[in-house]
Amino acid sequence: MSILLPVLKLELDKLYEDGSQEPLIHKCKEDTHEFKTQLKKLKAHLNKHIHEVEASTGINNNSNVEESKKRLRRRELVVEKLNKAHRQWDHSVKRNCKHTAQQHTRINKFLNHKMHEFDLDLVYVNKLPPESRANIDRAISFHISRYNVGNLPANGRQEIIQYLNQVYGITEDISEKFVQMGQIVQDMKQGDTSSCVKWSRDGSLLQFELYALNAMQLFQHGDVLQTYEYLTENVPASAFKYRQLQVITQVSPLLTQLLLGQKIDDLEEKIQLQLNKCISLFTKEYCSQNKLPYDSALFLIILSGVISFQFFIKYQSIRASAHVDWTTEDELPFDVTLPEFLTHFHPIFICPVLKEETTLENPPYSLPCHHILSKKSLDRLSKNGTCTFKCPYCPVNASKAKTGRVNFVML
Numbered sequence: 001m002s003i004l005l006p007v008l009k010l011e012l013d014k015l016y017e018d019g020s021q022e023p024l025i026h027k028c029k030e031d032t033h034e035f036k037t038q039l040k041k042l043k044a045h046l047n048k049h050i051h052e053v054e055a056s057t058g059i060n061n062n063s064n065v066e067e068s069k070k071r072l073r074r075r076e077l078v079v080e081k082l083n084k085a086h087r088q089w090d091h092s093v094k095r096n097c098k099h100t101a102q103q104h105t106r107i108n109k110f111l112n113h114k115m116h117e118f119d120l121d122l123v124y125v126n127k128l129p130p131e132s133r134a135n136i137d138r139a140i141s142f143h144i145s146r147y148n149v150g151n152l153p154a155n156g157r158q159e160i161i162q163y164l165n166q167v168y169g170i171t172e173d174i175s176e177k178f179v180q181m182g183q184i185v186q187d188m189k190q191g192d193t194s195s196c197v198k199w200s201r202d203g204s205l206l207q208f209e210l211y212a213l214n215a216m217q218l219f220q221h222g223d224v225l226q227t228y229e230y231l232t233e234n235v236p237a238s239a240f241k242y243r244q245l246q247v248i249t250q251v252s253p254l255l256t257q258l259l260l261g262q263k264i265d266d267l268e269e270k271i272q273l274q275l276n277k278c279i280s281l282f283t284k285e286y287c288s289q290n291k292l293p294y295d296s297a298l299f300l301i302i303l304s305g306v307i308s309f310q311f312f313i314k315y316q317s318i319r320a321s322a323h324v325d326w327t328t329e330d331e332l333p334f335d336v337t338l339p340e341f342l343t344h345f346h347p348i349f350i351c352p353v354l355k356e357e358t359t360l361e362n363p364p365y366s367l368p369c370h371h372i373l374s375k376k377s378l379d380r381l382s383k384n385g386t387c388t389f390k391c392p393y394c395p396v397n398a399s400k401a402k403t404g405r406v407n408f409v410m411l
């Protein structure tokens, strides 16, 4: 991929004139325009010429031999110019069209070759059952509500719910959970933090960051004294009480700059950063307080899917050369490595004796020595509970009666 893109760019650049922003095909338009202007000029010239000839006939016949010779030369010149203009236009248009068409063919050939190297539809095995459509729609609705409710051209609770329903077909039971969140985010984006301040918990980091944002916005409007008073008097002490580190790193420098009358560099940029920080903090707290997932399930699933793709392709090429088929029904025949934040949801335990993942049918059991085995290997070692056996890891003797069922929970 890293080589493919530069090559493609190189090929696409050839559709443009050297170092120019204009594609070559635009040159045809320009040339045609110029040709038309030339023709108009020549036409005007000829019209003038005809008038002159008409005006002069009948007035002075005999002294005009010189004059008509001159006119003849002028006419010849016009014809020459006309022919030249036409030749130039024709040549340039033909050349540019040909070049563009050839380049298009080249790019198409290149893309066809690359794009068909892998057929995406071949990956679609284990098809989703048709009845899962309703669940997918719910997940999409949830995703849209989670991420977009703060960016809608609608204001107020009822209007937002109605908009989501009419435009995206999202039912109220899904969207209503996000409406308050969206309203507060919208308020903040419009420079009004009061609804978020009201929502934030006393003494929380969010509350502190919101007051800092307000102070920066006040300062942006140029009122130094008001900003100073706001920070020292109007902000409730509780907002700063537990935030010593932030006060030292954020508020103190701001106050010092105010006192010294210094300008703050990139104030606008800093305000934008602070606003984004507040919105993200608020969203996080709102979701956790209302027991909503911070990331939409759909987003995490699609991310996992995109990451798994490479493993699938690799497996498929191995399978094609080794002539093996799908062997397992319950799990994919290859391991996919996902980043940590996609795998911390439920614990996976592999039985160290059988090298198999424990399941509901084959759950893990702990021995008196606290080593853990799967039920199948326990049955095997204890000959179905009829004898004591030695733990595979340490010299402790165990019997099936002394084992206990284990449940892994990720806290």
Ligand SMILES: [Zn+2]
Binding pocket: 367, 369, 370, 371, 391, 392, 393, 394, 395, 396
């Ligand atoms: Zn042991």
